[in-house]
Amino acid sequence: MRIAIFTLMRLGPSLAYAIASNFVLSIPLLESHPSSAFAWWLHMTLLPVMREPIYLLLAVPGVGIWSAAVLLTLASIFGIRVAMQPQRHRRSGFIHAHIALIATGLPMGRGAVAQAGLSEFALPQFQQGDWSFLPLSHSPLGTFLFISVFLACICSHLTVIKRAISA
Numbered sequence: 001m002r003i004a005i006f007t008l009m010r011l012g013p014s015l016a017y018a019i020a021s022n023f024v025l026s027i028p029l030l031e032s033h034p035s036s037a038f039a040w041w042l043h044m045t046l047l048p049v050m051r052e053p054i055y056l057l058l059a060v061p062g063v064g065i066w067s068a069a070v071l072l073t074l075a076s077i078f079g080i081r082v083a084m085q086p087q088r089h090r091r092s093g094f095i096h097a098h099i100a101l102i103a104t105g106l107p108m109g110r111g112a113v114a115q116a117g118l119s120e121f122a123l124p125q126f127q128q129g130d131w132s133f134l135p136l137s138h139s140p141l142g143t144f145l146f147i148s149v150f151l152a153c154i155c156s157h158l159t160v161i162k163r164a165i166s167a
Contacts, residue, residue, distance in 0.1 A: 007083055009155050010093065012148030013100035014079030019145065020103070021072035023050040024058075027065055049142040053103035090159055097152040104146045 023046040030039045057068050075096070082093040 006086075006155055009148070009151040010083035010086060010097075011080065012145075012150075012152035013097045014076045014083065016100040016104055016145055016149050017072050017076035017079060019046060019141075020050045020054055021069050021076060022046060023054055024065055024069045024072060045141065048139050049104070049107060049145060052106040056106075086155075086159060090156075090163065094156040094160060097149065097156045100149045101146075101153050104142070104149050107142065 022042065026039065026043040026046060029036070030043050033039045054068070057063060057071075058065070063071075078092075079096055079100075082089045082096055086093055
């Protein structure tokens with residue numbers, strides 16, 4: 001039972017890459033069917049969760065929509081292999097999980113600095129910490145995705161620590 005739970009936890013990055021691939025594919029779907037309610041629903045559901053990392057990926061010269069979709073799909077498939085054989089792919093699993101964590105955490109970081117107005121320049125002493133910008137309060141999908149990828153990172157850290165102790 002414990003192995004199955006850890007395997008499910010390690011599948012978090014694959015889920016993140018699969019959702020990112022679906023977001024990328026929603027762009028041409030929306031372009032070819034602009035009146036489709038499903039195309040709009042898919043695009044607008046995934047937009048708050050995957051906008052920043054995908055737009056950064058698409059900003060790389062030579063990376064188009066189709067190549068990004070293929071890259072993300074391959075990353076998702078690779079993540080399934082890593083999750084099924086964690087002892088064989090320790091370093092790859094560590095890198096795979098942490099890239100996904102950065103990608104899912106990026107929209108949260110961007111939301112933290114997005115404020116309307118110039119009050120932060122005029123009166124910086126009146127700024128207060130506000131946690132309502134996190135997708136935890138706006139998007140259940142973003143919350144679930146971030147937590148699942150975070151758990152995969154914890155699993156990869158536990159694997160590294162366990163190997164260091166046994167060595």
